[in-house]
Amino acid sequence: MSVFLVTFSIFLLVIAGMAVGYIFQRKSISGSCGGLGPLGIEKVCNCPEPCDARKKREARAARAEEWKKNQIL
Known part of the structure; x- marks a missing residue:
C-alpha cells in the first residue's frame, strides 16, 4: 500500500508542476512534432x-x- 501512496504522490506532484508551468507561461499545450502540417495534411x-x-x-x-x-469601432 505504501508503494501505491508514494507513486500516487509523485504523479500528483508532476501534474501540479505541469499546471503551475502552464499557468505562468500562458502558452497552449502542443505536441513536439508541430501537428499534421509538416506531413502535408491540411x-x-x-x-x-x-x-x-x-x-x-x-x-x-x-x-x-x-x-x-463592430464593438471595437
Missing part, C-alpha cells in the same frame, strides 16, 4: 466538405468575430 478528416454541425460552428464563430469588430 485537415483532420478526408471529407471534401465539412458536415452541417461544423458549418454552423464556423458561421457562429464568424458572426461572433464580426460582432467583436
Whole structure:
C-alpha cells in the first residue's frame, strides 16, 4: 500500500508542476512534432466538405468575430 501512496504522490506532484508551468507561461499545450502540417495534411478528416454541425460552428464563430469588430469601432 505504501508503494501505491508514494507513486500516487509523485504523479500528483508532476501534474501540479505541469499546471503551475502552464499557468505562468500562458502558452497552449502542443505536441513536439508541430501537428499534421509538416506531413502535408491540411485537415483532420478526408471529407471534401465539412458536415452541417461544423458549418454552423464556423458561421457562429464568424458572426461572433464580426460582432467583436463592430464593438471595437
